[in-house]
Amino acid sequence: MEELKRPTRRRGFYVRMRLLHKNGRQQDKNLCFKYYKWVLWFSLTLYFFSSYFISHKPIPLSKTRFANSKSNRALIESVNTTFLHQPTSNNKGSLRDLKIYVYALPSIYNTDWLSNERCSNHLFAAEVAIHKALLNSDVRTFDPYEADFFFVPVYVSCNFSTVNGFPAIGHARSLISSAINLISSEYPFWNRSRGSDHVFVASHDYGACFHAMENRAVADGIPDFLKKSIILQTFGVKYNHPCQDVENVVIPPYISPESVRKTLEKSPVTGKRDIWVFFRGKMEMHPKNVSGRFYSKKVRTDIWRRYNGDRRFYLQRHRFAGYQSEIVRSVFCLCPLGWAPWSPRLVESVALGCVPVIIADGIRLPFSNAVNWPDISLTVAEKDVSKLGMILEHVAATNLTSVQRNLWDPSVRRALLFNDQAQQGDATWHVLSALSEKLDRSHMRSRLQSESDVDT
Structure with a gap:
């Protein structure tokens, strides 16, 4: 507002200069008029530059919104779709001069x-x-x-x-x-x-x-x-x-860091997520395999039988080369055990920003000193597969945003990828x-x- 008043004050000064001109002081009038133009130019320049920097602050990562937690789909939105690249430093950090x-x-x-x-x-x-x-x-x-x-x-x-x-x-x-x-x-x-x-x-x-x-x-x-x-x-x-x-x-x-990078270039981790629960992979071996055991201790079979007809669950049994594009659209990604407790889905889910739902009793997760797994994932007991839908609905309605905020920290993704x-x-x-x-x-x-x- 101060800048808007200056022309009025200067106009009064200019009028006085015209009166002095009538008394033969033309030279002083010219000098003051030039001074006035310089001050006006400087003030306007400063005003426009200040306005530019004030209006172009970096846009902070917006909080996601879970749309209708009781609906068949979840929609996670963000205004910031910038992909954060991994650092290229080869710093040893605190490795205590390891050789x-x-x-x-x-x-x-x-x-x-x-x-x-x-x-x-x-x-x-x-x-x-x-x-x-x-x-x-x-x-x-x-x-x-x-x-x-x-x-x-x-x-x-x-x-x-x-x-x-x-x-x-x-x-x-x-x-x-x-x-x-x-x-x-x-x-x-x-x-x-x-x-x-x-x-x-x-x-x-x-x-x-x-x-x-x-x-x-x-x-x-x-x-x-x-x-x-x-x-x-x-x-x-x-x-x-x-x-x-x-x-x-x-x-x-x-999991290939290059494949993750390419997927996130097309669909950033903070982008739209229109699949609520995702799983693609082998669901069962019927009735038993040659070892005499049921694959996945029947966990995947129970998931398929209970939720295949549930529109909230996107379950696919056939391989698809571009399945990472499905993970990056999903809110929850099921990570049930196979023959062993661990699964590559665990890393893919974390790397692509989908909350991993770990269904493998007693699993020991990698790098627990560096990755705070309880803050970025859900653990469901194998015996509670029948309650899976209810458990995920509860998380969606309560602390999903907090879990996603922790999960989307680039340092978490970095910790699980080999370069x-x-x-x-x-x-x-x-x-x-x-x-x-x-x-x-x-x-x-x-x-x-x-x-x-x-x-x-």
Whole structure:
């Protein structure tokens, strides 16, 4: 308002100047008129620039709205559709100067398997992704005598059967045993610690037991040559289980970061969500499979039978290559157990902003120190599948917005995705962070500590 008054005051000044002109003071009038024009120009410029910056503040991420929680569909809307890209920093963060030596094994143990293109993109591909990330990581050392841990890159989940497309890992034990024989004969590091500072990946259903069927996995047990080592495995439960009775780190299954990025470019995580409950995948094996057990402990069968006719539930039994486009449109994504408790749907749901509904009793989730799972997901007991609709309706009517706000934090998505080059806060970084908590197994640090104790 102050700027609007200035012309009036200046006009009075201009009138007085005209009176002075009549008394022969033309030169002073010209100088003051130029001064007036300069002040007016400066004031208007300042006004317009101030108006521009005030009216162009960044638009904050809007809160989502759940439209009619008792309706057949949910509509989640947001005015901000900007996709937040992951950082490209390779900062080690708080990894306490961790050093890892990566064995350069012959290609028959790893890269030869990449001739099958599915090997590096399948849900079990964490074994490939971690190896690749470590080769480019700041924590890698080329001096094995300064290493805290030794990574043994053996790919065992790349051998896909031609019958059902799932990995055939009957060769795993012999392949790993062969690799251990090789490194123990050429290097002194395995023998000095009996493998306790050596790290392996077991990214398939029953982890360190190296078999895809639980009854066979339990019967075979963990190979003796691995019982002292550290296993990075997708399999983890909160109760005692023979296949996790070894030092281990639970890791997420592999989902391609590139596929997630492309999906979110088309449909941002904060965009429209018009599917209320989503599931696509195998629903049942009738009546039992060759092991004599029901698939998914009948949980998926019960879901199909109870909710297939319910319009709130979008259930599909057939594979669809573009199913991520369905996840990013969904509010709730069902993540029931299969043969094992974990599922790649867990990571896909989180990465694409769909609230994961975990139906797998006793599951141990990856990176619980970094990902606050109770704040971003729902857990439903297997016996409560019949109440699933009612449970989800209650969440939708109460704290859905809060759960989504936590879920859509980009750091949560980042924590569960493996990148070719480790980035601070991504899945490989959290693996390294977990290893840094196990430095009591480092032979090198134990030796240095012993020498320090002797000196003192």
